[in-house]
Amino acid sequence: MKPQAPNRRPPRAGDASRPRVPHRSPTLPPLPAGSLGEALLVASDGLAAVLKGYALNDGLLGLWKTWPDLTPATRGAVQDLLYGTLRDYGRGQHILAGLLSKPLEELRIEALLLIALHRLEARPETAHTVVDQAVEAAARLAEGRLKALVNGVLRNALRQWDALMRDAANAPVARWRHPQWWISALRRHYPDTWESVLEGNNMHPPMSLRINPRRSDAEAYRHALHDEGMAFTELGPLALQLTQPRPVASLPGFAAGEVSVQDWGAQQAAALLDLHDGQRVLDACAAPGGKTAHLLESADLELLALELEPQRTQRIRDTLERLGLAAEIRTADCRAIGSWWDGKAFDRILADVPCSATGVARRHPDIKWLRREEDIAAFATVQAEILEALWQVLAPGGKMLYLTCSVFPEENGRQLARFAARHKDCRRTRFPDGSLEKQWLPSALHDGFYFALLEKTP
Known part of the structure; x- marks a missing residue:
C-alpha cells in the first residue's frame, strides 16, 4: 500500500505559509545551470519542505513547478541529494547539532548544511567543491547573511570529521538513522533481528521487474535485457531483479507494456x-x-x-x-x-x-x-x-x-x-x-x- 500520513509533523512556526519561489539575489547572478551549487540550492528547498512536515513526493512536485527549467541531470542530482540526506538524516542532524552553538532560525540554511554534510560523506574526494558550491548556494539564501556561517560550519566539519563520526556511532538515532521510538519498537517486537531490519531500511532499494505475460514472455524479455547490457538475477518465472537500477524509461518494452517495476515482496x-x-x-x-x-x-x-x-x-x-x-x-x-x-x-x-x-x-x-x-x-x-x-x-x-x-x-x-x-x-x-x-x-x-x-x- 502507498504510504499515507494521518498525522504529519506540525509545520514550524513562521515557515508554514512562506511562499516557495526561486531564490534571486539582487546583486548575484543565478547559479550556473547544471552546477552542483544549483542542485544544492534546489534540494535545500525540497528538504526544507519535508522539515516543515510535507511528504517528499509533494515536495518534489512543488520543486519541479518552482524550478521548471532544470535539466534532467540536475533533477536527478536533486533527487539523489534529497533521498540520501533523508536516509541519513538522524546522523546528519546529530553531526550538525555538534557543529552549531545554537539552533538555526533559517530553515533553508539548515537544510543546505544537512545536504552538504551528506554530500561530504558520500563524496569525500570532492570536499573542496562541495564546500565552495554550498557557500555559493548560501549566498542566494537569507539575503546572503549566513554565507560565512555555512563556510565555517563545513570547514569545521572537515577538520573534525573522524571525531564527529565516532560520536555519531555512539548515539542510537545517529547510528541507526531512525527515530528513537522506531528503534525501541523494533527492539521490542524483533529482539533477535531488529538491527537487520534497521539496516535493511537504510539500504538503497532493489529494482525488481515483473514481466507481463500478455505482452511478452520470460525468455524473450531476458534476451532483451541481455541485448541492452542490463545484468539481472531471476527471482521467479516472471520476476527479475536488476543488478544496477536503471531509469524506467530505459527498460526494454516498458512503454509497450511488456514489463512493470514492482518490488519482489509486492509481487x-x-x-x-x-x-x-x-x-x-x-x-x-x-x-x-x-x-x-x-x-x-x-x-x-x-x-x-x-x-x-x-x-x-x-x-x-x-x-x-x-x-x-x-x-x-x-x-x-x-x-x-x-x-x-x-x-x-x-x-x-x-x-x-x-x-x-x-x-x-x-x-x-x-x-x-x-x-x-x-x-x-x-x-x-x-x-x-x-x-x-x-x-x-x-x-x-x-x-x-x-x-x-x-x-x-x-x-x-x-x-x-x-x-x-x-x-x-x-x-x-x-x-x-x-x-x-x-x-x-x-x-x-x-x-x-x-x-x-x-x-x-x-
Missing part, C-alpha cells in the same frame, strides 16, 4: 490470493495500480478497483492502459460500501490497506522523520474499519488477502487476531508453505510486507 500478492479465471475480484485500495495489474495478468477476472483520491485513480487507469489490461475503476472510499457496491458479492478481495509504510521506508525515507509513534494506532483504527466493511461484500467461501507494508504487529498479526475473534465466520487460511501469516522484513531482495489470507466460511 507475492497475486499468487497468495488464490486466483482463478472467471472470479469476481475487488482491489479495495488499488492505487497506483501495480497489484491491480498483476491480478489481471494472472487470471481472466471481473475486477473492480477502488481508490479514494481522484488523482490516484487516474494513475490506475494509466497503468492498465500501458499494460493492455481492463477493469472497472471507481473513485470511492471502500468503507462506504453503499456508495459503490452493487450487491453482488466478491469471490476474492485484495485488502492492501493504508498503513505506516514502515517496511518501505528506504523508498520513502521521509517516512522515518514524518511518522509519529501515535500514527500506528491511528492506522490500526482505519484498517479495522476497512476490514469490517469489506467482510460484508465477500461471498461465503470467498477469500480476502490482508496486506500491509508495515513491520509492526499492531497493524498486522494483532489486527487479524482481533478481527477473527469478532467474526465467527472468519477462518485463517494457510498458505501453500503451511504458514498462517507471512511477515517479510526489509532485505536486499525485497521490502517489508505482511500477508494473511482470510476465508469466509458458509
Whole structure:
C-alpha cells in the first residue's frame, strides 16, 4: 500500500505559509545551470519542505513547478541529494547539532548544511567543491547573511570529521538513522533481528521487474535485457531483479507494456490470493495500480478497483492502459460500501490497506522523520474499519488477502487476531508453505510486507 500520513509533523512556526519561489539575489547572478551549487540550492528547498512536515513526493512536485527549467541531470542530482540526506538524516542532524552553538532560525540554511554534510560523506574526494558550491548556494539564501556561517560550519566539519563520526556511532538515532521510538519498537517486537531490519531500511532499494505475460514472455524479455547490457538475477518465472537500477524509461518494452517495476515482496500478492479465471475480484485500495495489474495478468477476472483520491485513480487507469489490461475503476472510499457496491458479492478481495509504510521506508525515507509513534494506532483504527466493511461484500467461501507494508504487529498479526475473534465466520487460511501469516522484513531482495489470507466460511 502507498504510504499515507494521518498525522504529519506540525509545520514550524513562521515557515508554514512562506511562499516557495526561486531564490534571486539582487546583486548575484543565478547559479550556473547544471552546477552542483544549483542542485544544492534546489534540494535545500525540497528538504526544507519535508522539515516543515510535507511528504517528499509533494515536495518534489512543488520543486519541479518552482524550478521548471532544470535539466534532467540536475533533477536527478536533486533527487539523489534529497533521498540520501533523508536516509541519513538522524546522523546528519546529530553531526550538525555538534557543529552549531545554537539552533538555526533559517530553515533553508539548515537544510543546505544537512545536504552538504551528506554530500561530504558520500563524496569525500570532492570536499573542496562541495564546500565552495554550498557557500555559493548560501549566498542566494537569507539575503546572503549566513554565507560565512555555512563556510565555517563545513570547514569545521572537515577538520573534525573522524571525531564527529565516532560520536555519531555512539548515539542510537545517529547510528541507526531512525527515530528513537522506531528503534525501541523494533527492539521490542524483533529482539533477535531488529538491527537487520534497521539496516535493511537504510539500504538503497532493489529494482525488481515483473514481466507481463500478455505482452511478452520470460525468455524473450531476458534476451532483451541481455541485448541492452542490463545484468539481472531471476527471482521467479516472471520476476527479475536488476543488478544496477536503471531509469524506467530505459527498460526494454516498458512503454509497450511488456514489463512493470514492482518490488519482489509486492509481487507475492497475486499468487497468495488464490486466483482463478472467471472470479469476481475487488482491489479495495488499488492505487497506483501495480497489484491491480498483476491480478489481471494472472487470471481472466471481473475486477473492480477502488481508490479514494481522484488523482490516484487516474494513475490506475494509466497503468492498465500501458499494460493492455481492463477493469472497472471507481473513485470511492471502500468503507462506504453503499456508495459503490452493487450487491453482488466478491469471490476474492485484495485488502492492501493504508498503513505506516514502515517496511518501505528506504523508498520513502521521509517516512522515518514524518511518522509519529501515535500514527500506528491511528492506522490500526482505519484498517479495522476497512476490514469490517469489506467482510460484508465477500461471498461465503470467498477469500480476502490482508496486506500491509508495515513491520509492526499492531497493524498486522494483532489486527487479524482481533478481527477473527469478532467474526465467527472468519477462518485463517494457510498458505501453500503451511504458514498462517507471512511477515517479510526489509532485505536486499525485497521490502517489508505482511500477508494473511482470510476465508469466509458458509
